[in-house]
Amino acid sequence: MSAATATPRTNLLGLSREQMEAFFVSLGEKKFRAAQVMKWIHQEGCDDFESMTNLSKPLRARLAEHAEIRGPSVVYEGTSSDGTRKWVLEVEDGSYVETVLIPADSGSRRTLCVSSQVGCSLDCSFCSTGKQGFQRNLTSAEIIGQVWVAQQRAGGRMSAPDGRRAITNVVMMGMGEPLLNYDNVVPSMKLMLDDNAYGLSKRRVTLSTSGVVPMIDKLGDDIDVSLAISLHAANDELRNELVPLNRKYNIEKLLDACKRYLAKCGDARHITIEYTLIKDVNDQQAHAQELIALLDDLPCKINLIPFNPFPHSGYEKPSRNQVMRFQSWLYELGHTAMVRTTRGDDIDAACGQLVGRVKDRTRRHERYIQSIQLDAD
Numbered sequence: 001m002s003a004a005t006a007t008p009r010t011n012l013l014g015l016s017r018e019q020m021e022a023f024f025v026s027l028g029e030k031k032f033r034a035a036q037v038m039k040w041i042h043q044e045g046c047d048d049f050e051s052m053t054n055l056s057k058p059l060r061a062r063l064a065e066h067a068e069i070r071g072p073s074v075v076y077e078g079t080s081s082d083g084t085r086k087w088v089l090e091v092e093d094g095s096y097v098e099t100v101l102i103p104a105d106s107g108s109r110r111t112l113c114v115s116s117q118v119g120c121s122l123d124c125s126f127c128s129t130g131k132q133g134f135q136r137n138l139t140s141a142e143i144i145g146q147v148w149v150a151q152q153r154a155g156g157r158m159s160a161p162d163g164r165r166a167i168t169n170v171v172m173m174g175m176g177e178p179l180l181n182y183d184n185v186v187p188s189m190k191l192m193l194d195d196n197a198y199g200l201s202k203r204r205v206t207l208s209t210s211g212v213v214p215m216i217d218k219l220g221d222d223i224d225v226s227l228a229i230s231l232h233a234a235n236d237e238l239r240n241e242l243v244p245l246n247r248k249y250n251i252e253k254l255l256d257a258c259k260r261y262l263a264k265c266g267d268a269r270h271i272t273i274e275y276t277l278i279k280d281v282n283d284q285q286a287h288a289q290e291l292i293a294l295l296d297d298l299p300c301k302i303n304l305i306p307f308n309p310f311p312h313s314g315y316e317k318p319s320r321n322q323v324m325r326f327q328s329w330l331y332e333l334g335h336t337a338m339v340r341t342t343r344g345d346d347i348d349a350a351c352g353q354l355v356g357r358v359k360d361r362t363r364r365h366e367r368y369i370q371s372i373q374l375d376a377d
């Protein structure tokens with residue numbers, strides 16, 4: 001057969017269990033092969049069929065003909081002085097995406113922060129990813145590929161007993177808005193949960209969204225994972241400014257969707273509310289009061305993220321004291337909040353600093369640069 005007529009080989013890396021079973025059925029094989037091959041790929045880090053010794057030789061040969069296991073390649077690997085590790089990965093079209101492994105101070109938790117898109121179309125005013133514009137959605141192989149690579153590089157298996165896992169938690173909080181890449185994000189998250197792949201519990205896999213309301217409803221129907229909401233403001237006027245998507249789905253609609261999501265989860269769960277503290281923008285006592293009043297009837301935990309500055313953002317980081325004051329105002333109002341300390345600063349691995357290489361299709365980056373130049377004139 002000439003190269004022009006050859007059917008492309010299926011990349012098995014990004015297939016969920018259902019998709020993998022359908023693939024084996026399409027080859028005229030039994031469904032249970034799916035679980036065997038998933039274990040090789042995700043638990044053993046295998047990328048060739050020849051080493052899959054519990055498959056017959058003829059089956060291995062057929063797989064090599066029809067399929068492949070292709071992950072992103074690592075172009076940079078760095079470890080911060082605080083132990084945070086970052087990998088810059090090259091994906092299909094030469095774009096770069098970043099994934100970051102953050103060890104908790106206590107040492108027991110190792111959280112991988114995964115990207116879902118190259119760039120982001122949503123343009124939150126304080127986010128450097130948003131400022132770069134949007135190039136494309138990552139495929140499910142490129143999303144789970146970040147976990148696959150990090151697990152191999154960090155040494156260890158996620159399926160191992162708890163204490164020995166290289167990665168104990170995954171958060172979809174890297175570049176991009178995961179709910180705008182739903183069809184690729186959901187199969188990847190299914191692999192994170194699947195016992196034949198990474199076997200994480202649903203409490204340890206978190207999707208973070210800026211509030212794509214209809215997709216929050218759909219998510220609740222399709223998969224059970226933890227949900228984090230990037231709120232950042234407790235009134236629509238301010239949130240419209242920080243998170244432009246709020247003009248489409250306002251705070252009331254967003255919190256209603258959160259309640260519907262929790263109702264579907266079944267067991268006692270909470271939503272994580274992310275609140276990026278920006279100096280003199282949303283870090284005053286009145287903001288704390290408004291936030292607590294707003295969240296009154298939502299089971300939730302609040303994470304405070306001090307703004308991570310980037311050039312020309314126009315915003316400033318609040319002082320350490322101000323962050324602590326804000327935290328204590330929440331406490332006085334009956335809410336404990338975690339402060340997410342900035343990790344990996346020295347390797348540019350902090351929230352909102354994941355840069356990657358984005359060939360902006362929206363021309364937003366160009367407009368942004370022009371606006372900076374106008375400001376400077």
Ligand code: SAH
Pocket residue numbers: 126127128172173174175176177178208209210229230274276305306307308309310351352353
């Ligand atoms: N698009 C999704 C997930 C990626 S952003 C979302 O918005 O939720 C992950 C988190 O980083 C979000 O809570 C986002 O608000 C926060 N973030 C973005 N830029 C930041 C910055 N410069 N400083 C601090 N946090 C930031």
Ligand code: SF4
Pocket residue numbers: 120121122123124127128129130131174175176177210230
């Ligand atoms: Fe996109 Fe999230 Fe950044 Fe907003 S905060 S621009 S939704 S990545």
